[in-house]
Amino acid sequence: MRHQEDDRRPEGRGRMTEAGTNAYPRTFVGLDLETTGVDSRVDRIIEVGAVRVVDGRVADTFESFVNPGCPIPSDIVHLTGISDADVAGAPTIDEVLPRIIEFIGGSPIVAHHAPFDTGFLDEAAGGRPGLLVGRGGVFDTLPLTRALLPRLPNHRLATAARFFDIPTGRSHRATDDARAVSDLFLALLGVLDQIGATVLDRMYRLADTATRTLIEAARERAEATIDPLAVPDHGEKERELQRLDTARGLGVPRTPAEEIREIDLDEIESLFGTDGPIGRELRGYEVREQQLQMLRAVGDSLMGGVHLVVEAGTGVGKSLAYLTPAVYFAVENGERVVVSTNTKNLQEQLFLKDVPFLERVLDIDFSVALLKGRGNYICQARWRQVLEKGLSSSERSQLLPVALWEQETRSGDISENAAFRQYGYVWNRISADGGPCLGQKCPMRETCYLLKARKASQAAHLVIVNHSLLFSDTEADNRILGEYSYLICDEAHNMEQVATEHLGKRSNVWRARAMLDNLYRNEGGPSGDLGEVMGALSGTDGALLESATAGVERLASDVTAASAAVETFFTALAARHIDLNDGREVEFGKLRYRQEAPVSALLEEELAGVLAALSTVARGAESVADLITDSELDRAESFVQNLTFHAARVREFAADLEYVAEAADPGSVFWLDVRTFRDVFECELRSAPVSVAEMMGDFLYSRVDSLIATSATMTVDGSFDFVMERMGLDLIPDWKVLTLDVGSPYDYDAQSIAVVAGYLPQPSSSGFNQTVSRLVVKLAERAQGGTLVLFTARSALDAVFKSVLDPLTSRGKLVLAQGHGGASSALLEQFAREVDSVLLATSSFWEGVDVPGRSLEQLVIVKLPFPVPRDPVVEAHCERYEADGENSFGRYMIPRTAIRLRQGFGRLIRSTTDSGAVIFLDSRLSTRAYGERLLEQLPTRTVIADSEAGLMTALAGIHADRSVV
């Protein structure tokens, strides 16, 4: 432990404010702890670091290892670099505690996620909260970072420090982190200094007590010096924050041509030559015949008004192959081309990366718009109303990151605000989907983000959407997107699944809570839209007050009763779920039920109770709306709209609940989704159409002149039949649908190899996870690059992670696992950075992962990704095939598995210089008849290894010189 003077002064940021009666703290102590885990009740402190900052200068430092009296877990050793040897001779926390308390003295503490650090110190002090924090106060830089930099991709200390170019030293070492957090605090004060008084006022209403003192200090000066709506200027750094604007290039007029005009495909193809504008801009560019073939086919289909199903393997560059002809076609004909992707991430990738590239290199002006569902946009009218209300402390802390962002954003799309938790009640209160739109009567209509996005999407040449919005639009009779004739669907192999999900219904307690809370809730005072009516009524007198108050109070009590009835119904459902599962309890799972034994029969009384309660609420909301229509009440019209909206939502919820509980529709499959959270069972009622093929034809294909459906995996057994049948494209006349498989530019035989560990026991055998663990350790140990291990089940991933963590960590390998620290994007980032690391993952990692080079050199597929046969939707699909006299395994299960397997394989080779191996640990590939059929789907050569030695020999060529022998 040492105290020392330090002249290091953070340059140019966060000067101490001396003006006014309020000021930022001149002295504070930046604090950080390293611990053996995250639970202060069971885990121990292993290092304490602190710096005292006076007038922006580091004046003193405190650092000490702490002997925790127990071994340090290996993942913590890996994370911090602190070993048992480092802390063996260190003082205990009982010895360190008085010294750090003395060091802090009466100064405020500054920490990132302060409750973590103060919680550990309080616990060490005998669980006496406030021992430390009660004296000088605590400033937490985590909520402050979220409030002031909401658009950072995440709000970890390292990310925020990087944004301000703050040196982080040894990350996850207490003293270096204490310095970084002090610099971050000063930098954040610098940001606060740039905010106008009106925006600061909004933040003030939402901030906690400590943050309010900082805002007050900023506001005093802001009132005198800057524009009340000023937002921080991040200069060059602004680009890193990735503003998602709604549209670009809208000045370019779009006038539909009377007849379809041809576009010159030779000219478009020439853009892709090595000396063309596209080729010149891309490093290491090579002409790819497959890409040219695809762009010609896309151009021909758009001009010819036919549908095209195209498989474009990894490396083709399919985005540019469809976007480029689409841009030329749209501009030449004044048409809109709608481009739909599977996920919002892919949607943003097109809008933020691929389209801007074309805007830059193509000598053609075009406009592009990004459109999402209305639930993605903030409603400024509702936001301003909510700010006026009394909010609970949890609502305030959730809404704080919205205040500055709402002033800065150009899109109003909440997904760019990583600091806000976009779910549940609070988002419902301010989202454009959470209440009725006032339209022309809205005072905010000129700046409304939703209206702006919709208007832009009407005017643009290219409109980028996602499949989910596409199906919402088809259900809403094109009221969202308007009429369009040209549609390109990327990742189209997922469309059946998205349609099935989207066209089904779900009823659960969370949806009910959010809906009813949005109408009325009482948490330290009435809130919700009814709470606002109550507030307005309290300012009136006379007849209106008398007549409306009784109705409003009755409705408030009806909402409370309906909330209780909903809770009762879903609690009873959870308790009775075993009746739907042959008397067996499940922790997680889907339990199918049918018309013969529906949920409505199982819980007849409870269902009747909840439906009656919901009906009472809907009628009550309508009756209060009637009472205040045409009244003198301030904002009466808006209240009436809100109440009518809620009544409709409640009726819709009740109808959905009745529909799924009765399970009477023979065209749908019904099930109960059971999950357990902290030993409490939760259930959701679900339904899905058994077949979406005809619906997709009616809703989608018949409405457009040309549909381009593309993906890297559109064929099974070399044929488009399976995908066409599942998507309903086989119901369209042959002349109208063309298919094309352009293949891939990669030389898979030379660049990769697939090895099947044919000697392993079957995945269902006992001890399989241990076998997998041992082999994963050996495979990762000998690999020069990274290893991605793909699982089909979370339980297997957890078991293997537990077994491989210590052996691989002790060999210097970083082991990452989905669900064991960090979001998926952060895990992938780390996996790509640490070249020889190991990543264990499941579900979403089978698709879309793009890690080129050595960082992903070895792909281990633990088990064949068969659809779960007992999944209600899968079961219903199989029943259909069987009812038609067909073998559901060969006709449905194998093709679905083949597509998933090819998607998984697609993670391995991501460039022409990549090489690597896929290792299958599922020996059924060599022992079952279907194994050969599945292996034939892969574009590379395969080896069946009959021993571990054989497996390693097959892989040796790759590991020896990174080329397959």
Ligand code: SF4
């Ligand atoms: S126009 Fe509608 S969505 Fe837009 S701010 Fe007004 S009420 Fe909200």
